[in-house]
Amino acid sequence: MSIILEMRGITKTFPGVKALSDVNMAVEEGEIHALVGENGAGKSTLMKVLSGVYPHGDYDGEIVYKGDVQRFSGITDSEEKGIIIIHQELALVPLLSIAENIFLGNERAKNGVINWSMAHAESEQLLKIVGLKEPTSTLITNLGVGQQQLIEIAKALSKEVKLLILDEPTSSLNEQDSAALLELLLEFKRQGIASILISHKLNEVVKVADRITVLRDGQTVSTLECDKTEAMENKIIKDMVGRELTNRFPPRKAEIGERLMEVTDWNVHHHIHADKHLIKDVNFNVRAGEIVGIAGLMGAGRTELAMSIFGRSYGKKISGNVKLHGQAIDVSTINKAVEQGIAYVTEDRKQYGLVLDNTIKFNTTLSNLEAVSNGVVLDDNAEIRVGLDYKEKLNTRCSGLHQKVVNLSGGNQQKVVLSKWLFANPEVLILDEPTRGIDVNAKYEIYTIINQLAEEGKGVVFISSEMPELLGMCDRIYVMNEGKLVGELPAAEASQEKIMRMIIKNNG
Structure with missing residues (x-):
């Protein structure tokens, strides 16, 4: 295969920080090239250099694309060459339709007049390619995250993409949507489209990548041929963190005490469409020193359950009871929930968790x-x-x-x-996707903190879309589907197959 992209000696400095130092990377035509590294290793910075977000002159080194040195002054320049980047935070306009979003900034127009028939017809063809069966007039706000990710890819295809860059494309997707997206990348590969995949999910990287470039502390550590073996993940981790990481989950000796929090007959309706029943007669409990997982596919209602318990921060027509140490408590506002000893770590740290x-x-x-x-x-x-x-x-x-x-x-x-x-x-800490979008080393550190909380006698409710994480961290796992708890397993008896079987058995 011939080389479509070379990045040579890329160095990028911010005030007081050298984010990239003499980074080299080469991508072949039609390959899936993974870019991995810890948070802060420089992956997103490197891709911003490539896509023109950081323009020529703002960094040292050179970009060679299809044999020519490129001097991109902005993202429009790179897109004209067929280099398209899809960022982790999707750039869609919620109150515009699928067709409007696909051609936003790239309108199908003549003499300043948009040809909507052409836009919708071309959008239909693009949706067929990415496997999305939705009317092109559908508003983005009415679509799930996985569907929105496919629209971003359709948008890239509309610009005649030759090199597709995906930054953590599956971080917000369930396993089913993730698998579909990875299969789509493999199909693009068959069509000769090259992809650069940034991901912390190393099992996905090993599944689809041809080669893997590892960054550490802003430098290229290695470029590995991906051999699809179980040992491959360990090789990647060693290069990422600079040492062997023999255990993904820290050891913990569980000392589980009394029933700490109990939720009974919990019902929640949609925050806008109050006739839509989202959480249906949910009952669960967590004991002191226990880590209780909640598994389920995207849209199962896990986040809605957590937020409604935490001060009714989501939902309408909420009913049910919450007890702490056997006594009913008032969690009708966030302040009251916090005063009673309940805390909630949101899945969306940037929007709801932090004042950035x-x-x-x-x-x-x-x-x-x-x-x-x-x-x-x-x-x-x-x-x-x-x-x-x-x-x-x-x-x-x-x-x-x-x-x-x-x-x-x-x-x-x-x-x-x-x-x-x-x-x-808090006495009870509800964690909603606490390791989303972070690397294996940072995950291990956060797992260690969670274990320490349990060892102090706190109750932990752990929501995650990554089943290996639930199996590796939890003492007990509830399975949720379509707003109901459909099963419960002690960790010693749980497996991915059993959890999926419970979900499928209770679908519809």
Whole structure:
């Protein structure tokens, strides 16, 4: 195969930080080339250089595409060459239709007048290619995350893509949608389209990649031929973290105590369409020192369940009971839920978990300001003491407490979210996809923190779309489907097959 892309000696510096240092990478025509590394290793920065987000002159080194040196001044230049990037945060307009989104900025128009018939007809053809059976007039807001991801790919195809860059494309997808997306990449490969896949899900990388480039601390560590063996993941991890990582999950000796929290007869309706019954007669419990998992496909209702319990922050017509230590408690508002000892770490840390444009110190104490204030005045020294304490406890890597969280890696942002809620000193911590979009080393550190909480006698409810994570971390697993709990398994008896069987058996 011939080389379609070479990135030679790429160096990119931000004020006080060298994000990339002499990075080299080559992609062949029609191959799937994975780019892996820890959070902060420089993967997204490298792709922003390639796609023109960081224009020529803003970095050192050169980009050679189809044999010619490129000097992209913006993302439009790279797209004109057929280089299309799909970012982790999807760039779709919710209140526009599928067709409008596919051709946004690339309208099918003549003399300034959009030809909607042509736009919808071409959109239909593109949706057939990506395997999405939806009317092209459907609004994006009415689609699931997996469907939206396919529309982003259809949008890329409309621009005659030659090199497709996907940044964590399956981080928000369930296993079924992830498998479909990976199969689509393999189909593109058969058609001669090259892809660069950034992913922390190493099992997916090994499944589809031809070669793998590993970055560590802004430098190229290795480029590996992917041999599809079980040992491949261990090779990648060793290069990513600089050492062997023999166990993905830290050991824990569970000492499970009394029933701590119990939820009974819990029902929730849609927050806008109140006639839509989302959570149906759910009953579950968590004991002191226990990590309880909730498994289920995307749309099963796991997040809606968690948010409705946490101060009714989601849903309408909510009914049911929550008990703590056998006594009924009031969780009708977020403040009341926190006062009763319940905390919730959201699946969307950027939108709901953090004030991105503020500091680590500010975010860490946000959930318990009374503890760092003197009456109505915040005690800056107390905030600093708390911030330093949690920075050390969670090993948060940052330049200091006054660094804005928007500039942290995903794993370190997640540690700040955890710090915020640990400072509230909850008895029950509900974790919703706590390791989404973070690398294996940061995951291990967060798993260790979760284990420590359980060892302190806290109750942990662990929601995850990654079944190996649930099986590796939890003492007991509930299975959820279409708003109902359809099964319960002790971890010793649980397997991916058993969980999927429970879901399929109860579908419809």
